[in-house]
Amino acid sequence: MPEPILSIRNLSVGFRDTETKEVINVLRDVSIDVPADHILGIVGESGCGKSVTMHTVMGLLPRTAVVTAGQIRYDNRDLLGLNPVQMNEYRGKEIAMIFQEPMTSLNPVYRVGDQIAEMLELHQDISHKDALAEAVRKLELVSIPSPEKVAEQYPHELSGGMRQRVMIAIAMACDPKILIADEPTTALDVTIQAQILALMKALKEKMHSSIILITHDLGVVAEMADEVVVMYAGDVVEKALVVNLFREPSHPYTTGLLKSLPMLHSSDERLYNIVGTVPSPRNFPEACRFAPRCEFVHDRCLVERPRLVRIAPDHEVACWLRVAQGAA
């Protein structure tokens, strides 16, 4: 694997209970590397910590969040140690983000053109007039028809797909090295989803940036990503190249996710589902957090926490079932 440009090391994040002041741990020793010019998929159910991890990278955690350990290395600096002014040199400019809800992610009272231009004005020495002209070119870049007209419009005049294109135009305005996309197509129609994903991939190819794609849709991952990180309840449970993950899913949770995908030629009447739901962070088990829902749970899973071990080149998993294999 090439040298990473972004490296999350042993990140632990908790949330302070506003009543008891007690810190409830959510992320536990999360380590993720993002190489340059690479698409990394992060998958998992709602509440598994995908978004919290990426919000930590962006410095977008709510006030109640506490980073209890870890580092986020970028450009030879630890982003966690930066003050807000230093952080703003990276945020938006080097690492940009788009969100799940294009309908509500744009400011309703400003024109689309101004919202794109603002990104340029924040990070470049550029006049408002030039920034607006540049904004039109950015709209062109994300394949928006009649960009001059759209630049003059307000978000409510655009469809969801168009708004997500605008969000991408904003995020990519300063040619960032990394684009974090937090479930970018979840709120969109299937046909629009495909278009947005294709657009992101095309832009990535053109600009050689990296994409971190947060999703719960394994189909999207298969389509887009080079590498996948599977998260469950604040733990990274499996990391692999996409081909390896689909060929040899190794964590029972990953296997479960794959089995829950509806298949066209499946003979089973009922779709498989993983029993239970992700517990609330207050009730995360101490050892293996997946244990209560796991079909293969045994004594060790309940007392000792499995760490990520390499079971093949470019394939790591945190599960006691695979330890023997990893050690071998």
Add this chain to the structure above:
Amino acid sequence: MGRYVARRVLKGVITLLITITLTFLIVRLLPSDPALMMLGEMFTADQRDALIQQFGLDKPLLQQYFIYLGNLFRGDLGMSFFQRRPVMTIIQEKLPWTLLLMVTTQILTMLVGIPLGVYSGYKRGTALDQVVNAVAIFGVSVFVPWLGFTLLYFFGFRLPIFPVGGAYNVATSGFARVLDIGEHMVLPVATLMVIFLANYVLYTRGSVIDVMEEDYIKTARSKGMTERRVLWKHASKNAMIPTVTMAGMMLGQMVGGAVLTETIYAYPGVGRMIYQAVGQQDYPVLQGAFIILALSVITMNIITDIGILYLDPRIKLE
């Protein structure tokens, strides 16, 4: 835009017409005898009939109504029973003072209330926010006359910094007069401000708290801007929309505030005129005042609506 304003004005005209009609009917439904009002106790039946005829009160109601409308259109609001002067002349003397008081209060309230509300909403839960909140709650709950008399007692009488009544001292002229007018305004404006400021602060604070949770605030932060810019550029404009709507709705309340405040401070405006006219049963003056006040409130509402149009592009123009 032009069409929206035109439609809004048309709506205003209709509202005004309804107000005028209601005022016309109410005054005619009152049990008192206008001749008795005009002439006092001592008059003959002939005098009474002559007067009734002179005022056209013997004509059918509908005809009276159209005469009344016609007069209104020419700016004739009738004669004051008590002062024996045209109501229009009286209002022309009083209205500028009330407008001065109201416009000053509005501007000061917005200048202080909106930033205070935005900041305290942003700093929600901190000591500053709690103090602002407590003061604001006091402001919305306080009884205006009590506040007026308290200020008057302390700052007009016990510690005579400000004049106790009137709009200016006749002995002054030129720039000294301007200063003097300002001095006379301090206590009335302060009294009115307490109520309106509290509303501005609470509304703005509430909407800032809501707006800060919006997705576009997260987008703004992800762009790499200072918190100051997030708050004042991205949150404030959105948070202003409910505040301005509230301001428009509160204009009616402002009229009530004017009556009480002007009366307490013997301020020569429309509010005090209304108070006096009620005491003197001077119906033409009251009628004229209602119409002028309705006109002001309707005009201000149109201005507010156009203001909101500038703040919120989502409002449909069709």
